[in-house]
Amino acid sequence: MLNERTLPLISAIIVLLLLYGFGSIAYQGFFGLRLAGYLLTDNAFIIVTAVGMAFVILSGGIDLSVGSMIAFVCALMALLVVKFQIHPVVAIAISVCVGTLFGTVMGLVIAIFKIQPFIVTLAGMFLFRGLGYVINTQQVKIDHPFMSSLSEFGIIIGQGELNFVAIIMILFLALGVIISRYTRFGHNVYAIGGDAQSAALIGVNVPWTTVKVYALSGFYSSVAGVLFAVATGSAYPEIGIAVELDAIAAVVLGGTLLTGGVGYVFGAFIGGMTFGVIQQLINFDGTLNAASTRIVIGALLLLFILLQKIILVWAKKFSAKGSD
Amino acid sequence: MKERKKFLDINPKIWGPIFSLVVIIVIMGIIDPGFIQIEFKDGRLYGSLIDILVRATPTAIIALGMAVVIGTKGIDLSVGSVVAICGAVAAVLIVETQLPFFMVVIVSVLVGGGIGFLNGIMVSFIGIQPIIATLILMVSGRGIAQLVTGGRAVSFDSTAMDIIGSGALLAIPVRLWIMTALVLCTVLLLRKTALGLFLESVGANAKASRLLGIEARMLKVIAYIFSGMCAAVAGMILIADVSTAEINRLGLWLELDAILAVVLAGASLNGGRIYLGLTIIGALIIQTLTTIIFSSGVPVEYNLIVKACIILAVLLIQSETTKNYVSQLRTKSLENRHAE
C-alpha cells in the first residue's frame, strides 16, 4: 500500500493529524465536534474550489482564474436575486451554468490554440474579476428568505453543527472522488497528466479531455462561489483574491504532484483542512501575526514539493535497480 | 539605398508594439487634444503623457526583470511579493534605523536579489518548474512582508524618498531617470557583453547550448536574481509614491502586468528572446490604456477586462495554430492563383 503513489497522501494525512493533535493538546477547546464542524464550514468553499483544481492539476495544467470566478459568481447571484428578483434556485442554476461555460471557453482556447494554461487562465482571472466589478463595485446584501433558510439549515451533532455549506461541500467532494476514480473521463485525466503523448497514442482524446477538465474546474469554482454567497449572504468584488493560490496549495498539501498524473482528489479535502487547522492554531495562539498563516503554508508547500521530488528520485533509482 | 536595405533587415516584429502605442496616443490626441499637451511648470514637465510615463515606471522596471527570466524559458510569479517585502524592508529601515539612504537602497536591493537567488536555486538546481517554484514565494511573500512591518502600514518621512516620489531633475521626474538608467545598464550588461546571447541561447535550447559549452544552471540563477533586484527597485519607487508601505496593496497584480508587458513586446513564453526596449513599450501601452480608462469616464472596472482581452488577442495571434492556419490559407490562395 505504501508506494510512491500513496506516500504523498499518507504523509499529508499524517501532517494534518499531527497539527490537529498538537492543537488538541496545547489549547483547550481545540479538540471536539464544535471546532470540527466549524472547520468544515469555514473551509468549505476552499475545498470545493480545490477539488476542481485537483482535476486540473492531475491533468498537468493549472487554473489561476478560480478566485475571480468565485467573485464573479457571487456578483452574478446578487444581480439576479436582488436586482432582477429571480428566485435563488434559478439564480444558482444560471450562475453555475455561466461559470461552467466560462471554464469551457478557457479549455477550448487551451486545447485548440495550444497556449500554456497558466497564461490563458491568467487572462481569465483578469476577465472575471473585471466582469465582477462591472456588475457591482460595492458590497451588496443578498436578501432573500430562501437564502437565509439555506444558511440557517444545519444538522446538530453533539456540540457541533453540520450546516448546509458543509453538507454541500461533502457531497461535491464525494462527486469529485467518484468522477476521478470510477469514470472513464477521470481515468483519462490521470492519463493525459501522466503522459499526454502516450495517452494520445493509446487513443485518449486529449483536447476534448482538456476542455472538460477546465469546464469542470469552472463548475466547481462557481459552486464555491454559490457557497460563499449563501454563507455570507453578500457579494463584494474583492471576494476570493488569492483563493487560486490557496486552492493550489491545498491540492499540493493533499499530496498531488504538480507535474500531473499522480495524486488523489480526496487529497484536496486533506489539504484544505490542513489549511484550516493551521489558521485555527494561529488564532488560538493569539500572539502570532495572522500573516504567519501564509508563511507556514508557503513553508509546507515547499516541504511537500521537495518531498515529492525526493520520492520521485528514490522511485527512479529503485526501478532502475529492479531492471538491472 | 544600401542603408535603407539594412534598416529593413531589422526584425519587422518590433514595429508592432511601437505602432500600437503611437496609434493609441494619436487617436487620443485627436479625441482630446489635452491628452498630448505637455506643460512646463515649477521646473518640471506636466501632462497626461508624462503622467503615463511616471506611473508606468514600476511596471516597466519589473517587466525588465521578467523579460530576462522569460527569455530563459522561465517565469517569475513572485515579483509582486518581492515588491512588498523590499518595500517593507526599506520603510522599516528608514523609520527604525539611522542608516544613510544609499545603504537602505543597497540593503533592499540585496534582499530582492537574495530572494531571486532562492527562486533560481529551486528552478535550476532542484529542478522545480518555474511557475511552482516562484508560486511558493507568491503565496508566502506577503506574509513575510507583514512580519517585517509587524502587520501595520509603515509611514515614513524621508527627503530622499520624496525626491524619488515626486522630484524632478532637468524638468524630468526623477523616477524616469532611474528607469532610464536601469534600462541602459541592463542593455549594456546584456548586449555589450555576451550575457544576453547566452541567456537567449539557454532559453531557446538548453541541450544544444550545453554542447556548445554554455551551462544553463548558473545563467538561470542570474536571471532570477536580476528579476528580484528589479522588483526591489520597483518596490522602493512604489512606497516613495505615498510615503507609506501598506503591505496588503503594495505590488498587488504587478506580476500580471509585467508578464503582459513582456508578451506585448512579442516575446514567446517558450523562451529564447529578450526584447528589453520593447518590454518598456509594452509597459507603456498597458499604462496608457489604464490612464485612458481612468480619465475617459468609462468605469474603472473595464480596465481588467480590457487587459484580459488584449492578452488573449496577443496570445491567439502568436499561437502556432493561428500561424499554421494563416500559412495554409496563404498556400491555398497561391494555389488558386496558379490554377488560374
Place this chain on the structure above:
Amino acid sequence: MGVLEPVVDVQPLLEIKNISKGFAGVQALNKVSFSIAPGEIHALLGENGAGKSTFIKVLTGVYTRDSGKILFDGQDFHATSSGHAQTQGVSTVYQEVNLIPTMTVTENLTLLQQPKRFGLISPKRAKQRALEMLERVGLNIDPSKQLDSYSIAVQQLVAIARAIGTKAKLLILDEPTASLDAKEVLRLFELMRQLKSQGISIIFVTHFLDQVYEITDRITVLRNGSFIGTYATKKLPQAELIHAMVGKSLDELTSGSNRETSDSADDVLRIQNFGKQRFLKPVDLSIAKGEIVGLAGMLGSGRSELCEIIFGAQAVDQGSMEIAQNAVHIKSPKQAIDHGLGYCPEDRKIDGIIAELSVRENMILALQAKRGWLKPIPMTEQKAMVESMIERLSIKTPNLNKPIGELSGGNQQKVILARWLLTQPTLLLLDEPTRGIDIGAHHDIIAIMKELCEQGMSLLVASSELEELVIFAHRVVVMKDRKKVMELTGSDISQKSIVNAIAQ
C-alpha cells in the same frame, strides 16, 4: 533487387501499394509497396531517416499519406488516428513504452475500455480483465501496482498485452528490444512465436540484425524513404542485407580510394580502454593530425555514443584520454571545447541548432562561449567572420539575421560546421554530417571535410553511408553492439570489408 519476393499463396493480411509521404519538400516515403501475410513475422529495416517511423505513422493514421493505397484484410484501410487503427485491428508498441507510467497496470490495460457496473467503472472486473490480458502474454504480476514500478521489459510486455487485447490482427513492434537484456529478449521472442501461432501478424522494427535472423520470416528494407526490397530471411545472407540497407550496388563495393597512412607520432587524440557502463564498451582509438577517421556501424552500434563520451557530453567511468600527448579528464563539453574539440551532433534539430536565434548568433556562439561572456566579439568582427564563412561554405541565407530554423537542413548543417570552424579546433567530431540534406550540400560538406584535413585538422566522422566513408576516410573504425570490432586502414577500406566486419 537481389532476391525475389517469394510467392505467397494466401491472401495477404496487409497490402501496401505505392505509399508516398513528403514533409516540406523532403520525400520521407517514396512509393513504398509490400505485403504481409497472416501469421507472419516481418522485419522492417533501415537506418535512421530511412522512413520506418514515417511508414508506421502513416499506417496507423498519425500522418495522412499523400498518395497510395493500403488494403487490410482485403478492405480499403484508412486509419484516422492510432486509436482508430487499434479498433480496426492494427496496434503498435513503441520502444518508449506508450503507456502511462503513473497509472496502475490495470488502469493502463483497461484505459478507454473499462468494464462498467451501474454506469461506473468496476475496479473488481477491471482487475479481472487485466489478469486475463496478462495471462495471454504469460505475465504473472500484480496489476494493482503502478506501471513504472516494473522494469522496462515487463512494461513492454504489458504494452503488448494491451495491444493484442483489442483483437489485434496486426501488431507493430517498433524497436521493442532496444532496452532489454538477452534473457528478456528471449522471453519476448517466445511470446512473438506464440502470437504468430495464433495467426497474428507482426511487423518487427529493430536494428539488431541477429534478432532479425532469429525470429522473422521475411524482411523489407527501406532506404532514404525508398523501398529497396522484400526478401525471405532464410535466403538473404547478412552481408547482402547490410548492403541493401547502407550500400550502393555490389560493383562499387571494392573501389577504395588513394591515401597515405599518416604518421602516428603526432596523435591529437588517444583514448585507451575508454568507456561507460551500459553505454559503451571500452574503446582504444588514436587519431593523428590531419587524419580523417571514419566510424562505421549500424544504428545503435555505438558510433554516436563514442562521439558523445569523447566530447564529455556523457561522463566516462573508465579509461584514459590524451589530447596532444597530455593526459586530460574531460567532464563537460565546455572542457572539451577548451581542449580544442568540436562536435556536430547527430540530431541537428534537437542538439545542434538553436532555432530561434539568427544565423549569425548560431555561428559565433561556440567561439563566444569559449571566450567567455565578458569578452564579447565586436559586431563588426562578428559580421566579417560570419560573412566569410557564408562565402567559404557557400551557405544560402537571405541575410545574417535570419533565424536558423527557417533555413534548409543542408544550410543549417553548414552553419553548425562553421560554428566549430570559427573555434579553430584541432579535432572535429562529426556525427552523420550529411544526413537529411540535399545532394548539392552533401557534396559541399564532403569537399569541406577534405579541405579541412589538408589544412591539418583531424576529423572523426560517424556515418551510416558506407560509400561516403570509403571515399574520404583514411582509416575506418567499425562498431557493433556498442563495441569496436575492427579497424581498417589503407587499401583494406572498402564497402565490402566494412560490411563483412559488421556481419561477422
